[in-house]
Structures are given as C-alpha cells and as structure tokens.
Amino acid sequence: MADPTESINIENVVASTGIGLELDLQTVAMDLEGADYDPEQFPGLVYRTTDPKSAALIFRSGKIVCTGAKSTDAVHEALHIVFDKLRELEIPIEDDPEITVQNIVTSADLGKSLNLNAIAIGLGLENIEYEPEQFPGLVYRLDEPSVVALLFGSGKLVITGGKQPSDAKAAVEVISDRLSELGLLG
Numbered sequence: 001m002a003d004p005t006e007s008i009n010i011e012n013v014v015a016s017t018g019i020g021l022e023l024d025l026q027t028v029a030m031d032l033e034g035a036d037y038d039p040e041q042f043p044g045l046v047y048r049t050t051d052p053k054s055a056a057l058i059f060r061s062g063k064i065v066c067t068g069a070k071s072t073d074a075v076h077e078a079l080h081i082v083f084d085k086l087r088e089l090e091i092p093i094e095d096d097p098e099i100t101v102q103n104i105v106t107s108a109d110l111g112k113s114l115n116l117n118a119i120a121i122g123l124g125l126e127n128i129e130y131e132p133e134q135f136p137g138l139v140y141r142l143d144e145p146s147v148v149a150l151l152f153g154s155g156k157l158v159i160t161g162g163k164q165p166s167d168a169k170a171a172v173e174v175i176s177d178r179l180s181e182l183g184l185l186g
Contacts, residue, residue, distance in 0.1 A: 002111055004108055004109060004110045004111055004172050004176055005108070005169045005172045005173060007107075007108045007109040007111070008106050008107070008108045008165075008168050008169060008172060009106060009107050009108070010070050010071055010104060010105070010106050010165060010168075011070070011105045011106060011107055011158075012067060012068060012069070012070070012103075012104070012105040013067075013069045013070065013071060013072055013074065013075040013101060013103075013104050013105075014065065014066070014067045014075075014101070014102045014103040014104075014105075015065070015066050015069075015072075015075040015076070015079065015099050015100060015101045015102060016063065016064065016065045016066075016099075016100050016102055017063075017064050017066075017079055017097045017098060017099045017100070018061075018062050018063045018064065018097065018098075019062045019064065019083075019086070019091070019093045019094075019097060020062055020094070020097075021062050021091075021092070022060055022061060022062055023058065023059075023060055023061075023062055023091070024060075025037055025039070025044070025045045025058065025059075025060055028045060028058070028086070028089065028091075029045050031089050032045075032047060032085060032086075032089060034047065034048065035047050036048075042057075043059065043060070044057040044058055044059045044060075044065075045057070045058040045059075046058075047082060047085070049078045049081050049082070052069055052070070052071075052074035052075075052077055052078050053068060053069070053070075054066050054067065054068040054069045054074065054075065054078035055067055055068050056078065056079065056082045058082070064079065064082060065102075066078050066079050066082070071165075072101055072104070072164070072165065075099070075101065076099055079097075079099055083097065101163055101164065102163075103160060103161060103162070103163075104160075104162040104163065104164065104165060104167065104168065105158065105159070105160045105162075106158070106159045106160075106162065106165075106168035107156065107157065107158050107159075108156070108157045108159065108168065108172050109155055109156050109157070110155040110156075110157065110172075110175070110176060110179075110185065111155055112155045112185055113153060113154065113155055114151055114152070114153055114154075114155055114179075114184070114185075115153075115184060116130060116132070116137075116138045116151065116152075116153055117130075118182075118184055119138060119151065119179065119182075119184050120138055122179075122182040122184055123140060123178065123182075127140060127141045127142070127143075128140055128141075136152060136153070137150040137151060137152045137158075138150070138151045138152075140175070142171055142174060142175075144170075144174070145162065145167040145170045145171055145174075146161060146167075147159050147160065147161040147162050147167055147168070147171045148160050148161050149171055149175060151175070157172065157175065159171045159172070
C-alpha cells in the first residue's frame with residue numbers, strides 16, 4: 001500500500017496578526033484599491049491578494065486574519081503584502097508584526113475504503129462523533145497531535161486544527177496505525 005502521508009495536501013492556512021492600532025475601515029476601504037467593506041454584512045474589511053491567493057480580513061481593532069493560503073510561507077507572504085499596502089496608506093506598521101498560524105486544514109487519502117460503523121465502534125465513542133444521517137463523515141478528535149480528523153467511507157481524510165504541517169503527517173500516521181491495529185484498514 002502507498003504511504004498515505006504522501007497524499008497529504010494543504011488546503012488552507014489561517015493566520016492572525018495585529019498592527020496595534022485602531023483603523024477607520026471606511027477610510028481604508030476608500031483608499032485601498034480592491035478592498036470590500038460592507039459593515040452591514042460583515043464587520044471587517046476584506047482584502048484579497050492574488051499571488052499568493054488569500055483573503056485578509058481586517059478589523060477596526062487592528063486585528064487581521066488571513067485565510068485561503070496553501071502554505072505557511074504563502075500566508076506570511078500574503079500578510080506582508082497587506083502590511084505594505086497599509087503602509088502605502090501611511091498607516092504606521094512596525095517592521096515585522098508577529099504572525100500566528102491558527103489552523104492548517106489538510107486533506108489526505110488512506111487509499112482504502114473505510115467501514116465507518118466499524119471504526120466508530122473500534123475507536124471508542126469518547127473521541128468519536130458519527131451520525132451518518134446528519135453528516136457522511138466520522139469526526140475523530142485526536143489528543144496527540146491535537147487535531148480533528150474527518151474520515152470518509154472513500155478513505156479520504158480532512159484534518160483541521162493543526163498549527164504546523166507536521167501535525168497532519170503525525171495525525172495520518174496515528175490514524176493509519178490505529179485502524180491497522182483494529183484490522184479496519186483494508
């Protein structure tokens with residue numbers, strides 16, 4: 001069987017930062033080309049970068065959340081573009097604001113169909129949520145690494161809650177090993 005860790009793909013990286021000062025989002029929206037700001041719909045201003053592709057949510061408090069990047073490097077690069085655009089508007093931003101990765105969403109494929117009913121029983125109900133009439137995936141909360149994995153009958157996985165790419169690899173290894181021990185992987 002192919003190594004399922006080789007199928008891991010980063011789908012989304014979410015990171016946050018702050019510039020340490022309050023912003024007048026109406027003014028920023030008028031001056032920042034391409035910004036979307038509709039406070040009736042969403043309290044933040046949305047600024048999209050194209051290379052790397054991401055969306056930065058800029059809030060009045062000066063907090064910024066960046067989502068949609070496909071790597072930790074890309075999310076840092078996107079935020080530095082946002083910092084530069086804000087500096088062009090003469091908003092004083094320190095040279096290197098701290099950026100914190102909040103969540104990395106990855107996908108993977110175990111390469112085998114899964115019997116989710118048997119897995120729900122085998123893994124024990126304390127770390128599992130499985131209600132197929134509500135949602136087709138089994139939700140598996142891991143302690144180490146601290147992530148949540150969605151397992152689907154196709155053998156595909158979605159792993160969320162990781163803070164670094166290695167969390168996904170560790171989660172896929174833990175899940176593969178556990179399912180193999182239970183005789184539920186092929």
